[in-house]
Amino acid sequence: MSTVVLPPFWSLVETHGDELLVHARRMAGDANGEDVLQDALLRALRAYPRLRHAEHLRAWLYRVTTTTALDHIRARRREVLTDAPPAAAAEPEHYDDAFETMIGELPDGTQAALRLRFVEDLDYEGIAARLNCSAVAARQRVSTAIRTLRTQGIAA
Amino acid sequence: MTLSARLLDSIASAAVREGLADAVYTRLDTPIGKLLIVQGERGVVRVGFPEESVDDLLAQVAAHLGPRIVASDRELTATRDVVSAYFDGVDERLDVPVDLSLVHSDFRRSALTLLRDEVGPGHVVTYGGLAAKVGRPKAARAIGTACATNPVPIIVPCHRVLPGGGGVGSYGGGPAVKRLLLAHEGASVR
Numbered sequence: 001m002s003t004v005v006l007p008p009f010w011s012l013v014e015t016h017g018d019e020l021l022v023h024a025r026r027m028a029g030d031a032n033g034e035d036v037l038q039d040a041l042l043r044a045l046r047a048y049p050r051l052r053h054a055e056h057l058r059a060w061l062y063r064v065t066t067t068t069a070l071d072h073i074r075a076r077r078r079e080v081l082t083d084a085p086p087a088a089a090a091e092p093e094h095y096d097d098a099f100e101t102m103i104g105e106l107p108d109g110t111q112a113a114l115r116l117r118f119v120e121d122l123d124y125e126g127i128a129a130r131l132n133c134s135a136v137a138a139r140q141r142v143s144t145a146i147r148t149l150r151t152q153g154i155a156a
Numbered sequence: 157m158t159l160s161a162r163l164l165d166s167i168a169s170a171a172v173r174e175g176l177a178d179a180v181y182t183r184l185d186t187p188i189g190k191l192l193i194v195q196g197e198r199g200v201v202r203v204g205f206p207e208e209s210v211d212d213l214l215a216q217v218a219a220h221l222g223p224r225i226v227a228s229d230r231e232l233t234a235t236r237d238v239v240s241a242y243f244d245g246v247d248e249r250l251d252v253p254v255d256l257s258l259v260h261s262d263f264r265r266s267a268l269t270l271l272r273d274e275v276g277p278g279h280v281v282t283y284g285g286l287a288a289k290v291g292r293p294k295a296a297r298a299i300g301t302a303c304a305t306n307p308v309p310i311i312v313p314c315h316r317v318l319p320g321g322g323g324v325g326s327y328g329g330g331p332a333v334k335r336l337l338l339a340h341e342g343a344s345v346r
Contacts, residue, residue: 008214008225010181013167017159034160038167045176045224 027069040068059121168228178222199253
């Protein structure tokens, strides 16, 4: 076993489960939120023992949930055309790579806001301080970006 | 937390089904309060008394079995039933697989194994008596430590180990609980 001391997984579910469900619903729609969250938490569980550090676990769960939601949206699109399997590599890096690819096409400022939120795990006040804007503007920037990603997922 | 119990159950069961859980835990209401029961692939690895911190106990288990720990009453139904049957007086054998991975020495492990195998409900043994059974008649004090650090109390019945001089001695769950368990089993205490 690695020397990284990770908290028991369920304590993360108990602490962050509610907000992750809100996030999953916002990305994939109310009807799919629970399915997305279940899938995301199982993916996270698969990767969990291989995490190299125990920091920013909340942000990590947000990234896993975000990529899972996008996979769901794409899979629903694909169902109509083909039954190609969804990309579900379990390596922790997969989520980080997938996350970077996912936000790669967005404007720089938007990417920065998303990274501060989902990689550095800052709250909106923290993001506002780093981007030199108000907390309201920071929240708006993040939620607009999520909406854009969601639309891209549907359009992909 | 407001995630529905149905969703949490579904996630935990899927994790167990897919072999993703290092351990599963449940909390069970009993006459001595809410017990924590943690079970790994090989058996029950930890039982916690009501006054112990669930977070600390789970962190202990995580350090030995891994951090992929989930909560599920449903996945531990069989174990819950066996422990409830003990407290209800329906079946006092506590016949569930036990995993002594959290025990730190071979001596302690063999003492606890022997205790569980040979001292059944309603019976008691002294610290010195158990030491003799293990083949170390002078190790009564070490037996005391083995009992005090027993990670699976009740199921591994350290409450049945008593001081040679009389009384019930100490107990992780408190002497009152030790007396209650012994009385429940119909054991006589000097």
